[in-house]
Amino acid sequence: MKVMNKVFKNICLAVGLITTVSSCGKYLDVKPETSVLEEEAFKSAAGFQTALNGVYLQLSSYDMYGGKMHMAFPELLGQRYYQTSSSSYYSIASLNYAEKKTKDMAADYWNNNYKLIANLNNILDHLPGRKNLFAENDYNTIFGEVLALRTFLHFDLLRVFGPVFNTSDSVKSYIPYYSWRSAEARPYLPANQITDSLQGDITAALKYLKSDNIIKGAASPTDLGFPLRKTRFNYYAAKALQARMLLYRNDKAGAFEAAKEVINIQPTLFPFSGKNAADVQNDPSLLGDCLTYLENTKLPVSYDNLFVYTLDASALLAPRQEVLAVIYPETGDARMQTAVWRPASDGSKSVCFYKYAPIYRQSGSVKYQVNIGVPLIRASECYLIAAEADPDPLDAVKYLDVVRVARNILPTLANATLRTELTKEYRREFFGEGQMFFYYKRINSATMPNSSSTSTTATISMNSTKYIVPIPDDEQLAH
The missing domain is CATH 1.25.40.390 (Serine Threonine Protein Phosphatase 5, Tetratricopeptide repeat)
Known part of the structure; x- marks a missing residue:
């Protein structure tokens, strides 16, 4: 044994x-x-x-x-x-x-x-x-x-x-x-x-x-x-996990059915966020469609250990700016806004990851942190699972495009390869x-x-x- x-x-x-x-x-x-x-x-x-x-x-x-x-x-x-x-x-x-x-x-x-x-x-x-x-x-x-x-x-x-x-x-x-x-x-x-x-x-x-x-x-x-x-492992987070595990075993029919149950309620219970720059400024993690996320009041610790621009270049986690431009070719993409990606404020780094950077607001004499959520499972993943698992290629692209449009980018081109677009x-x-x-x-x-x-x-x-x-x-x- x-x-x-x-x-x-x-x-x-x-x-x-x-x-x-x-x-x-x-x-x-x-x-x-x-x-x-x-x-x-x-x-x-x-x-x-x-x-x-x-x-x-x-x-x-x-x-x-x-x-x-x-x-x-x-x-x-x-x-x-x-x-x-x-x-x-x-x-x-x-x-x-x-x-x-x-x-x-x-x-x-x-x-x-x-x-x-x-x-x-x-x-x-x-x-x-x-x-x-x-x-x-x-x-x-x-x-x-x-x-x-x-x-x-x-x-x-x-x-x-x-x-x-x-x-x-x-x-x-x-x-x-x-x-x-x-x-x-x-x-x-x-x-x-x-x-x-x-x-x-x-x-x-x-x-x-x-x-x-x-x-x-x-x-x-x-x-x-x-x-x-939404900060707990609720029913819909469990349903998305079921879809994820079924797709892992290549049970596309089962994954499709599980994902659709989440998709059907997503607009009502887990609406996409980040339709404009101001929204992204307040919520760079785009928590709206998160089926479950972790509340981490010590998120600044993670940010300081991994992403803050004052880290030595050898310890900083960030992609090259040229790579980032390939991943996010459309500047209107909610996931590419300055609240998420931008150069270091002192000009020392070409691009830094601000998704988990602390954001503070003032209410009277009280200063409080706005962003404490770490995405764990998203409804958007269920759309991508459905796109991969749907036996009808035309319907599959429609699921993919729901995510693209929600993130302020253009729908998939007619001659695009589904696997290529899913990976992107x-x-x-x-x-x-x-x-x-x-x-x-x-x-x-x-x-x-x-x-x-x-x-x-x-x-x-x-x-x-x-x-x-x-x-x-x-x-x-x-x-």
């Missing part, structure tokens, strides 16, 4: 999670008093809410999806930022998996995701038999939300460390799957078995989330204290959102742009092996 060794020796217990998951003890050293405290914590709906809040706090931190595991690591793999041999992240961008920087970042991705999976399982393990603690449909909502989040984290681990699915490699073992909080390491499973389990999980999550108040158009005050369901739209739509490498990997693209070149047409050759990030060294030693 292949086992996972290191992670489950250092996973935070639920009682640590309740204090914002900042203090980790030995996972296997569960003392009686710890178990008592844990049981006390889950004796009320508020205790479950606090535990789930702790998961979101960790998820939105710089070390996870509120920073380097969303904006940096997968984006560097996907050739988003210009990197030379003297750049801090050159080994990652050059797909040199043997270098320490790449190994360390991959290990952080693995360890942090599995820690949160354990914490989510801890919540799930305590929910059965406690429905009486919750008001109305809140029990079903939290159960579905936690299950969907666990699915999301497992699937991202598979997207990083697993295979290009449409190859024979799909029957080989890649990562463990944890359906409960286990004191023992679980076996590594083949990708096809993992995706089978995850599809079962998301189907179950969606059944629970039929109680989600977001389906009614707004969250009620009694909704477990969650007035903003993925490059435009998800900058800094960790999706591009996964897109190239899913379609098993033979090339990716070369972010280390000064040429706008340079590429690097890819194959199914190069798309697989090796598991951490400590895990390899265990099996």
Whole structure:
């Protein structure tokens, strides 16, 4: 049996999670008093809410999806930022998996995701038999939300460390799957078995989330204290995740149906934003169509670590201006506005990424931060999934054009190749959102742009092996 060794020796217990998951003890050293405290914590709906809040706090931190595991690591793999041999992240961008920087970042991705999976399982393990603690449909909502989040984290681990699915490699073992909080390491499973389990999980999550108040158009005050369901893993975020996972397995018919359910409600519940420059100034992340986004009040930390123009050139994450012009050829594109991309204010850098830069407003004597949202899953992705999965090529282009027109660019040309246009739209739509490498990997693209070149047409050759990030060294030693 292949086992996972290191992670489950250092996973935070639920009682640590309740204090914002900042203090980790030995996972296997569960003392009686710890178990008592844990049981006390889950004796009320508020205790479950606090535990789930702790998961979101960790998820939105710089070390996870509120920073380097969303904006940096997968984006560097996907050739988003210009990197030379003297750049801090050159080994990652050059797909040199043997270098320490790449190994360390991959290990952080693995360890942090599995820690949160354990914490989510801890919540799930305590929910059965406690429905009486919750008001109305809140029990079903939290159960579905936690299950969907666990699915999301497992699937991202598979997207990083697993295979290009449409190859024979799909029957080989890649990562463990944890359906409960286990004191023992679980076996590594083949990708096809993992995706089978995850599809079962998301189907179950969606059944629970039929109680989600977001389906009614707004969250009620009694909704477990969650007035903003868009900042949580709600029903429609779970449905989009289902579509994403089905397309990963090349189940286009299933992906199409799941995506259409989101598309049907998108204009009402998740309207596109950024139709004019003023809107983009207030919301450079274009959160309007986000099915779920993370609230990260410490977003300036991520910005300062990765994108602020005062960083040394070797540490700054930004593409070459010439490459940016190729990605966004139409100046009216909402995603190319000065609130998102512009030269450094002191003239020291040709172009910088301001999507996550802090924006402050004044209300009387109170100064507050406007942009704290980090996009996690967008409705626009469902349009792109539908465009790829629709069996009718003419209808497929219509789905693609909804996104283009919403972002203030012209519809697709009549003689355009759908795959080419889809790739262009993925490059435009998800900058800094960790999706591009996964897109190239899913379609098993033979090339990716070369972010280390000064040429706008340079590429690097890819194959199914190069798309697989090796598991951490400590895990390899265990099996």
